[in-house]
Amino acid sequence: MQEEDFVTIRLSVNGEIHRLVVEPRRLLADVLRDDLGYTGTNLGCEHGACGSCTVLVDGQSVRSCLMFAVQANGREVMTVEGLAQNGVMHPLQQAFWEKQGLQCGFCTPGFLMTAYELLQHNSNPSEEEIQDALSGNICRCTGYQHIIEAVQSAAQSMASSASVSSGTGA
Amino acid sequence: MKPPKFRYFAPKSVGEALALLAEHADEGRVLAGGQSLVPLMNMRLVHPDVLIDINGISELSFIEATNGGLAIGALTRDSTLTSDRTVAERLSVLSEAAHCVGHPAIRNRSTVGGSIAHADPAAELPAVMVALNAEIVARSRSGSRTISAQDFFKGYLTTDLKDGELLTEVRIPGLPPRSGSAFVEFSRREGDYALAGVAAVVTLQEDGTIVDARLGLCSVGPAPVRPQNAEALLRGQRPGNEAWTAAATAVASVIDEPLSDIHGSADYRRHLAGVLTKQALAGAAERAERNR
C-alpha cells in the first residue's frame, strides 16, 4: 500500500474537474475555499455542529469541515456556486430572496445545500419534514421562520415548473 | 481548528485494511464516517499518526436479511438505516434510533461500525445493540471472532476490540412473534447528544401478558446499561402503567455511574432514564399488541 505526504486527487466541483495535489489533512472546506476559490461555503465552527459548511458530495449533504479533501477524490461536489445556472438563480435561491430567508447570509449556503438535498428526495415536504431536514443548520439571525417559508415556496415553484415541463397540464 | 498531520491510507479491501491495521497497530486510527473523529482532530485533542480510511471498502456496506434478523456491514451509513425498508420491517427500533443520531448531514456519513467501535456513552446504536442481543464481528489478520454486544462495551470509549482488529459487521437476531420495539431519548435541543435514551423490546404471550422484555440505555453510564433486574420484573406482568413504573424504579437503581456534565447532572439523567423507560416500554408494548 503506497502512502505519500501529498496526494493527487481529482475533484469535480459544480461540474468542473480539478486536479490537485493536497496534504491528506486538508479539509474539503479549505480546499474548496482556498485552493479552488469557492468561497461561498463558510466556516462557522469546524466541528460539525453548525452546518454552515454543508456541501453535497455525490448528491448527499456533508459537513465539509469534517471531510478530508482526499476523501472526495473522484467524487462530485456541489457547492452553493453550483446552484445558479447561466446567471439565473435556482428556484431555492429565488425563494430565499423572495421570502427574505436570510439576513447576514453566512449560514445561507449551508441551508441552501441542505434544502436542495431535501427537495431532491421529497418534492412536497411537510413543514415537519422541512424542520427535520434543517435541524442541523444553525442560523443566528432569522429565527428560521422565513427560511421554512422559503423552502416551502421553492418546493411549490419547483413542483409547478416540473409539471409544466412534463406536460401534466393535460 | 485545523487537524494535525497524519499518514493516510485508503485500502480498497478488508484484507488490505487488516494488513495496515496490523502494521500500524498502536499509531493508527480507522477513519469511517469521521463525524466523531475529525472534530477531535480539528480540536487537536487526538493526533493519530496514521489514518486508515475504510470508506472505499464497498464490501463492508450491506444490509442482509438473515433468519428473521439482519446482518449489517460496518460501513452502512446511519442515513441508510433510517430509510431502508428491510430494517423498518424487521427491526424498526434501529431506524428510530438511527434517526436520533445528530442531523441529516451527519447521518449521511456516520456509520454503524463507527458508532459501535467509538462507543461514546451517549451513542444510540450501542444501547440498541445491547437490547437486541446483537453480535459484533471483528476481523484481524489472524482470523475472525464474534463478540456479544453485552460483552463488547467495556467502559468509557472502550470496547473489546483489540489492536489490529476491524469491526466488519453486526448480526442482529430477529424478534420473536408478538414483539414490538421502541427507542426514545431526551436531549437539550433536537439532535443534541442524548441526556438519556432507552431502547425497549417487549414480547407478549397470546394472552397479552409479557413473556419477555429487553432494555438498553445510553447516556446513563460509561457504557450502555442493560437493566436485567427490570427485565426480570416485567416477565409475566400485564402491560400497563403499574408494570412500567416498577420497571422504571428498577432501572434507576442500577444506574450507579451516570454521566454528569453541564447539560445534565447524574440525578437528572437517572430521573430521565425512569421517565423514558416508561415511555419506551409503553411504545414497545403498544406495537407488540398490534402484532398479536
Added chain:
Amino acid sequence: MTTTTNGYTWIGKDIKRREDPALLTGSAEYTNDVKLPGMLYAAVLRSPYAHARIVSIDTSAAKKLPGVHAVLTGSESTEIIDPLPAFCAEPVVERAIAVDKVRYAGEAVVAVAAESRYIAEDALELVEIEWEPLPPVIDLLAAMEPDAPKVHENLESNVVYNQVFTFGDVNGDFARADHIIKRHLRWPRATAAPMEPNGAVCKYDPASGHMDVWSNTNMLNFVGWLIATTLKLPPHMVNFYPMYTGGSFGSKHVISKVVAIAGALSKVTGRPVKFMEDRIDNLTANDSQGPDRIYDAELAITKDGKFLSLRVHTIDDYGAYFMFAITGNTNMMSQISGPYTIGTVETGIRAVLTNKNQQGVFRGAGSDVGNWVLERLVDAAAEELGMDGIELRRKNMIQPDQFPYKMPTGNFYDSGNYPAVLNMALEHADLAYWREEQARGRQQGRYIGIGLATCQQRSTYSATEFWFHNPGPATGLTSAPESVRIGVGPTGGFTVTMFSPFWGNSPETVVSQIIGEEFGVDPATVSVTYDSTAHGLPGAGPGGSRMTVMLSGAMRGAAAKVKDKMYKIASHLLEASPEDMEIRDGSVWVKGTDRSLSIGDIGFKAYWFKLDLPVDMESGLEGSFTYDHPFTTPPSDDRKDLGAFYPIMGHAVHIPIVEVDINTGQVTFLKYVAVHDVGTVVNPRSLQGQIRGGIAQGIGVALYEEVQYSPEGQNLTATMNDYLVPTVAEVPKVEVYHHETPSPFTAYGVKGGGEGGRMVAPAAVTSAVEDALKPLGIKIDEMPITSEKIVHWVSQAQIQPS
C-alpha cells in the same frame, strides 16, 4: 402586517433586499474570503489557566518550523503594539497578547504567522510555556471579598465601579407605599455567538507606513483611530474597509484584538496577515460576553396597584477587563422604569472583575436585562395584589397624550401608544380560548402557561452613555454620527455610498428605498457601495438599533442637498424659480405645469455642460451629509438628570403560550404573539426578520444559553455543542404584528427595531413558564430555565407544597 398606510410610496414596502443576490450565490466577500498575494495566516496560543503568571515562554522550536514567518509573545509584542482601546476611566489595561500574566482561560499568550493556518497551529504545539498558576477568582461574590486575589494588581480591589444613582425622592415614595415587591434575580452570562467569528486581514506597507485593514470590526469611522493608536500608527495612515459581516449582535463592536494581532504580525513580517478566530477562539475570548448579574430589585406600589418607585441594585461580573466600562448598565437607565409612570428610581451598580472573558455589548446591551427585572417585579406585584397582570400594567401605562415623556433618569420617550399595542396583542392572542385550555389542562395534569411582557425597546444611542457614569463635569463625547453620500451620474444613475459595514441588517435596501421615496425612481436601479475610512465620512456603524434612524436622517440630508442642486439647475434651464420646482417620477417639474427635465438630463448637464449651469455653480451632482443624533442633551453635572440619551423609544408586547412537561422539564411553545411599535417601518418583512431573530435569541437566553465556567475558571461552553443556541426545533412560529407611532424627531418618523425581539422575549418567556408552574407555587428568578431546573423545582415543590 402594517396598521397604517403612511402616505409613502417606497417606505413601508416589502421589497426584496438588494443585499441578497450576492449572499445567495456565495459571491459576497466576508473577511475570511479575503486573499492577498503573499498573505500569511495567524493562529493564537491561549492560556489553559484562568489566572497565572507567565514565567517563561520558549518559542525557539516554533520559529524553526518550516513555513513559520513570525512568532510573537506578549512581551515581544509591546514594541509593536500598545494596549487595546478601552472606554473606561479606570486604569484597566488589556493587551492583545498577554504580558506577564493571564487573566482568563483562553487569553492569548503567543501569536504565530505562517504560510497556512495548519502550519501556524503546528507551530503553536511546539511552544513551551512555564506557568505559575495563581488562585482564580471565578465567583462574583467571592471576587468582592477584601482578601480575594486581585485580577489587576494595580487596582485597589476587584470592585472596579460602585455607584448609586438616585433620581427623585425614592425614599419618600418607598415610605408611603402600601406594598414593597421584592425580587432577588439572576441574569446569566450569554454571548452573541454569531455564525461568523471575528477576524482581520492587515496589510502593512513599511515603505509608506500605511496599513490597510479588512475586518468585520465595527465603528471603523467612529473609533477606528483608537485601534490605530494601538497599532502605533498615525490614525490617518490606517485604512479600514467595511466588510460584509456574518452577524454581530454587538459582539463585533471595536474588536480591536484581532486587528491588533494581525496588524502586529503584518508589521513584523512585512506581509499581509489574516487572523480569523475559530469557534473556540470566539466562544472563549471574543471580549464580548453579555451581562452576568445578580439583582436585588424592589417596586413600591399602592394597594390599588399604582407603581410609585423602583430600586434596582446590581452586582455585575464584568470578567477580566473593562473595555466598555459599565455601558451595559447605563444603557438600562434609558428605560429602567419601562412603559410605566413610575415617578422615582434608584439604581446601584457594582461592577466586579473576575477571571473570565470580558463583557461587551450583546443585543439589548443591558436593557434586555432591565426589561426582564421590571417585568418580574410587575408579575410579582400582580400576584401579591391578586390583580390581573394585564390590568395592572394598563393602570400604570404612560398614556398617548403624555409624549414626549421625561422619565425619572432624565431620558425622554419620544412617542408611543402603549395601550394600543397591548390591545393589538390581546386581540391576536385569543386569551379567552387559551385560559380555558389552561384550566382544562390543569384538570388533566397538563401545565400550560400564558406569558405577558410589555416592554420598551430604545433605539439610536447617543454617546453620552459611554461616560456619564463617571462623576465630573459633563464634557464627554456627545456625537455618534452616520454619513452617506448620494451621487447622481451623468446619465442620472444614483449611487449611494455608506461608510459603515453590513451586519445582516438591511442598510443597502433601506437607502435604496429612500432614494425611491425622495426622487421617485425604482429602488432596484440604485447602486450602493461602501467606502473605506481613508476616503470616508464619519459613521458609528450598526448597533443600538440605530442604523435605520441614522441612515434615514443622513439620506434625507444628503437628498436635500442633491435636490437643491437639481432644482437650481432645472429652474435655471426651465427659466423658473427654484422654489417652484418639485420632483416626481424621476423628473423635476415646474409645479402646476407640464414642463420638466428628467434626472438623466439634469445629470448630463451637471457633468458636461458647465456653461448651461447657473454662474458660480460647480460641475457635478452629489451630496454628502453627516447626520448627528436628532435629540440628545448632556447630563447635569451632578448626574441627577442624565439628559436625553436614548429618546427614540419603541415598545413591544409579547404573549407566548407554553406547555411544560413536568416529567422531562421540556418547554414547548403553543403560540407566540409579538406586536412591535418602532415608528414608521421602512421594510416590514425585513423588520419582521429582525424581530424573529431577536426572539430566537431571547428564547435562547431564557431556556438554553449560558456561558459556564468551572470553579477553576475553565470555559465549559467553548464549542457549539456546549453553548446551545436555538435550532429550528426550539423556535416557534411567531405571529408578528406592527403598530406604528412615528417619532417626532427622526426622518420619516422611523425608530430602530433591530434589538427589540431579544429585549422582550426573555421577560415574556419567563412569565409564561412561571405561569405554567403556578399551581405548584414555583417562582422563577433566574435563567436559563433549563429542563433540569424545572424538574428539580417541581420535585422540590411536590415535597413541600406551598
